[in-house]
Amino acid sequence: MISSEEIKNDFPILKNRNLTYLDSGATTQKPIQVINAIENFYKNYNANPHRGAYSLSIEATEIYENTRTKIANFINAKHREEIIFSKNATESLNLIAYSYGLNNLKKDDEVVISIMEHHSNLVPWQKVCKQTGSKLNYMYINSEFELTKEEIESKITDKTKIVCITYVSNVTGTINDVKSIIKYAHKKGAVVVVDGSQSIPHMKIDVQDLDADFFVFSGHKMFSPLGIGVLYGKREILNNMTPFLMGGDMIEYVYKQDTTFAPLPNKFEAGTQNVEGVVGLGAAIDYIEKIGYDNIQKIEEEVVQYAVEELSKLDYLTLYISPNKENHSSVISFNVNGVHPHDVASILDSENVCVRSRKSLCTATYEIFRN
Amino acid sequence: MEDLTDVYNELIMEHSMNSYNKRKLEKADFSEMGHNPNCGDEITLELKMNGNIIEDMAFSGHGCAISQASTSIMIDTLKGKTIEEAKDIIKTFIEMIKRETTDEEELKKLEDAIAFRNVSNMPARVKCALLAWHTMEDMLKNFNKN
Numbered sequence: 115m116i117s118s119e120e121i122k123n124d125f126p127i128l129k130n131r132n133l134t135y136l137d138s139g140a141t142t143q144k145p146i147q148v149i150n151a152i153e154n155f156y157k158n159y160n161a162n163p164h165r166g167a168y169s170l171s172i173e174a175t176e177i178y179e180n181t182r183t184k185i186a187n188f189i190n191a192k193h194r195e196e197i198i199f200s201k202n203a204t205e206s207l208n209l210i211a212y213s214y215g216l217n218n219l220k221k222d223d224e225v226v227i228s229i230m231e232h233h234s235n236l237v238p239w240q241k242v243c244k245q246t247g248s249k250l251n252y253m254y255i256n257s258e259f260e261l262t263k264e265e266i267e268s269k270i271t272d273k274t275k276i277v278c279i280t281y282v283s284n285v286t287g288t289i290n291d292v293k294s295i296i297k298y299a300h301k302k303g304a305v306v307v308v309d310g311s312q313s314i315p316h317m318k319i320d321v322q323d324l325d326a327d328f329f330v331f332s333g334h335k336m337f338s339p340l341g342i343g344v345l346y347g348k349r350e351i352l353n354n355m356t357p358f359l360m361g362g363d364m365i366e367y368v369y370k371q372d373t374t375f376a377p378l379p380n381k382f383e384a385g386t387q388n389v390e391g392v393v394g395l396g397a398a399i400d401y402i403e404k405i406g407y408d409n410i411q412k413i414e415e416e417v418v419q420y421a422v423e424e425l426s427k428l429d430y431l432t433l434y435i436s437p438n439k440e441n442h443s444s445v446i447s448f449n450v451n452g453v454h455p456h457d458v459a460s461i462l463d464s465e466n467v468c469v470r471s472r473k474s475l476c477t478a479t480y481e482i483f484r485n
Numbered sequence: 486m487e488d489l490t491d492v493y494n495e496l497i498m499e500h501s502m503n504s505y506n507k508r509k510l511e512k513a514d515f516s517e518m519g520h521n522p523n524c525g526d527e528i529t530l531e532l533k534m535n536g537n538i539i540e541d542m543a544f545s546g547h548g549c550a551i552s553q554a555s556t557s558i559m560i561d562t563l564k565g566k567t568i569e570e571a572k573d574i575i576k577t578f579i580e581m582i583k584r585e586t587t588d589e590e591e592l593k594k595l596e597d598a599i600a601f602r603n604v605s606n607m608p609a610r611v612k613c614a615l616l617a618w619h620t621m622e623d624m625l626k627n628f629n630k631n
Contacts, residue, residue: 454549456524457493460610464489472524 151397181396195378204234206330206345211238221247230283259286281313287445338398342391359384501550504557519620556617
């Protein structure tokens with residue numbers, strides 16, 4: 115089993131900048147394996163996929179499309195064309211909101227999201243609800259930062275058409291019982307959008323087992339370069355959706371006044387794609403699989419336990435995590451009493467410790483902390 | 486990074502923790518809200534004029550030590566000044582934080598606000614120090630229109 119020391123040595127920036135980097139929830143640092151894969155792509159394979167008839171372009175296409183298959187296997191999608199490349203989770207969520215939400219919501223329908231959602235899984239739904247006359251309802255958390263069964267079942271109703279839920283909260287680290295939420299939502303006839311950005315670096319995802327209709331994540335939170343994300347959607351749903359962005363490579367025939375669109379997945383991938391990002395994402399998956407999720411979870415458990423123990427000793431500090439260990443991932447939120455988070459972050463920064471310092475990361479969630 | 490005590494110095498800590506300028510004016514002529522969407526800091530400045538002179542100022546809201554102290558010290562600095570003088574001081578403060586001026590003579594007019602000069606070494610905190618000053622700048626622009 116690879117040790118945490120060995121893993122640490124894979125990240126050049128930690129040594130180069132002498133960092134204690136505790137902000138992987140914002141973006142992870144990149145291991146040398148990912149950096150090398152990108153360098154190798156540009157040195158030996160760079161071309162525009164799907165475009166040229168020469169071998170270099172064909173090889174670039176193969177690399178690009180093979181990574182799609184790799185991602186499908188990684189999250190256990192049934193079909194490779196259910197994997198759509200995007201810029202990040204935010205773009206994936208906007209694609210769903212605009213292409214699915216706008217076309218399927220009617221006046222008085224309901225969209226249900228949790229109060230833990232990141233702005234990217236909140237603001238697009240505000241817009242779509244305003245435009246369609248639907249209502250946006252929130253599921254609230256209890257004092258242990260968890261969604262109770264009662265709360266879930268009182269908010270998801272027969273009027274609910276879309277439920278959006280984060281797998282792991284970026285603020286409290288709460289792991290939501292997404293599988294049960296999906297099951298209940300399906301019983302009520304709603305489709306479920308899962309934001310997996312904070313879960314994918316920490317736990318094995320099986321979209322078929324979850325029965326998620328949509329599952330989105332950003333590559334950069336799982337060791338890949340910035341600017342590459344994934345949208346998974348069930349094939350029959352994606353097939354019935356209209357394209358989000360129009361342009362090259364997503365078309366079938368273009369006439370003067372009309373266009374027919376390419377089939378999945380190209381229908382949702384207009385224009386030249388971030389192939390470097392895709393290559394890096396492929397290498398990041400190899401890296402995660404090399405370490406293994408079991409090992410990742412074991413190391414995280416040790417680190418979280420140690421951190422919580424030590425932080426609990428500080429009487430000037432308030433911790434915001436669920437007491438139920440099995441429902442808590444590796445985000446640790448805390449407040450130094452009477453000191454603004456920005457000031458804390460500046461002082462830690464002077465010791466080369468990088469932490470996130472925001473109270474407005476999710477405005478709605480902040481309201482809970484404040485009250 | 487520069488020594489932190491250069492930034493979190495006594496004057497700044499004093500103003501951030503318990504500012505006498507954090508209050509409500511009884512009869513404010515103008516008020517303006519400033520907001521930093523990146524960190525959630527939010528202040529409201531209130532202004533009472535006597536002709537062309539800033540007779541009284543106060544603020545409310547919440548934010549980090551740097552933004553709170555910067556607001557309070559700005560109020561001390563601008564009170565009793567004419568609008569034109571205030572605009573000139575604000576311009577100099579912004580230039581100091583952005584390292585566009587280091588002229589000691591020029592910086593003298595900032596009075597206590599010169600305590601923030603080391604914030605220019607902390608790019609992540611520049612917007613905290615500037616929030617109140619930009620808000621005041623906006624308010625004075627509107628004032629001219631009226």
